[in-house]
Amino acid sequence: MTTSTCPSLGDVQPSISPYTHMTASTCPSLGDVQPSISPYTHMTASTCPSLGDVQPSISPYTHMTASTCPSLGDVQPSISPYTHMTASTCPSLGDVQPSISPYTHMTASTCPSLGDVQPSISPYTHMTASTCPSLGDVQPSISPYTHMTASTCPSLGDVQPSISSNTHMTASTCPSLGDVQPSTSPNTHMTASTCPSLGDVQPSISPYTHMTASTCPSLGDVQPSISPYTHMTASTCPSLGDVQPSISPYTHMTASTCPSLGDVQPSISSNTHMTASTCPSLGDVQPSTSPNTHMTASTCPSLGDVQPSISPNTHMTASTCPSLGDVQPSISPNTHMTASTCPSLGDVQPSISPYTHMTASTCPSLGDVQPSISPNTHMTASTCPSLGDVSLAAQYLPLHSHDCLYLPQPVGCQPGSPLSPLTLTRLPLLAPPCGMSAGQPSISTNTHTTASTCPSLGDVSRAAQYLP
Incomplete structure (x- = not known):
């Protein structure tokens, strides 16, 4: 939770393993968020007295954003939906009635009515309003995403996905966004700004x-095989x-005046998030089983190889930063820590199958990394005197x-x-x-340390008899 001059964000009391991300800016209350099972709850408000009530029933994402808006109405979807709606100077977005589990995302600005959104099965419904008295009612039945956004655009075309697809189209002074015809339960999110074709x-x-x-003529081809995010x-x-x-990976790549981000070919249901900024190559990322692999580089030729074994996210990035505190999740967690002007990244001790990826830049110590079961531990340092001991x-x-x-x-x-000789x-x-406490034995870990202009990486011993 992040607040900015906001006296109260309300209560956030999800029941089982949810992400709860709320951000407010000069906002007295965000209302109550009480989803029942493992939902993401993301609410953002800006000078808004109340966001209303959000009470989805089972594992939904609930993302609402308001800006000088008295009420967003009621959002009460039945099963695991995202509810995201945004409006801007648009009289009507029409009807969106996909067949099965689509995302339903509508955006308007200074718009009296968004019409009716009644998808059939388990949708995400995301609503955002800006100086808009009412967004109407959103009562989808079962899980579709349907996300459409228009700004001074005569037509968004037709969106008719077949089964459990997200269809997100956004246009800005653009006559046509082309055709979006996914086959089975995909999210299709396309946004164009004075762009003839996506x-x-x-x-x-x-x-x-x-x-x-x-202002980009072509984004290339995206043809994943099975349920990935691209x-x-x-x-x-x-x-x-x-x-x-x-198979079902997240593949998130972002480039800024960068000719190529390299190849990303994970094997099974992994998140692969790579970001580059004036960087020729981020190297290869080939995790084995459903991990999130998040690598970020800035004017860096290579991040090396990351080949963890079983599905955790552990992403730590530091830049001249003294301490990030302790991160001790219990089972296959995502651990993402970022610090700036901090000398130490602290301890990362997840219990089962994490990726531990640490990157430092002008940082004296990365601390200890002691995961318990079959993790890859990849540490990279640049102008760093010591990475400590593993x-x-x-x-x-x-x-x-x-x-x-x-x-x-x-x-x-x-x-x-x-x-001494081994x-x-x-x-x-x-x-x-040497002030070193007794370590805890772990199971089948790979420990990969890399340093650049670093006098010592410490010692990585492999058996009880390997002693000085």
Whole structure:
């Protein structure tokens, strides 16, 4: 939750594993948000006294945004819908009646009525208003997304998806957005601004296809195979390359005056989010099973390889930043931490199958990364004196204080002092003379550390007998 000069955001009491993201700016109350099961609840208000009540029944996304608007009305969908509606100087958006589980997104500005939105099965309904007295009633039955936005545009064309598709079209002084005819339960989100054509979007099965262009002739082809999210955004960029994930991944790529973001080919239901800014290549991202892999580079030739084994998101980015605190999720969590002007990223200790991706820039220490089960731990540093130590078992300890591992603050030795030769005859458990506590054994972890102009990455031991 983020607030800006706002006395109260109301109560947020979801019941099971929801994301609750609320942002307010000089807003006295956002009302009550009490979804029942694992919903995302995202509400944003700006000088708005009340957003009304949002009480969806089962695992919905509820995203409402208001700007100097007295009431957004009631939003009471029945099963797991997104409810997103926005209006701007538009008398009527007409009727949107998709058949099964579409997203229903309508946007208007200074518009007395948005008409009726009555999709058949489990839709997301997202409503946003700006100086608009009423957005009407939104009562979809079962889960469709239907997102349409128009601004001084005579026609948005026809949107007739067949099964559980998101259809999001936005036009601004644009006569036609072309045809959107996905086959089965995809989200199709296209936005154009003085752009003659967005190309063709023809995913095969339940993918999200989100393309945005700004004075860009073509965004290329997006043809994922099975239920992926494909989100591409370009700004004066001729081509974003090809995105062809195999099974239900999120593929989010954003480029800004960048010729190519490289290839993203995850294998199974992974989120792959890559962002580049004046960067020739982000490298390869090939996770194995349903992970989120989020890499960000800024004037960086390569982020290396990230090949984690099982499905967590752990994204930490630091830039001259002293502490990010502790992140200790329990099972396959997304852990995203970002810091600026901070010397330490703290501890990241998820319990099961996380990706741990840490990137630092002019940062003295990245701390310890000790996930418990089969994670890949990929650390990259640039002009960083030490990445600390990554130990894999309690017995991986130094024998003498002058033979200590390269900890961020070693005891009894200086960074760069030599390690004794490895031997098989040392005792397996010794007191930690360098201030290093006994480690906890983990299971089948890959530990990959990379440094640039860094005197020491510490020691990564592999067995009890590998002692100085």
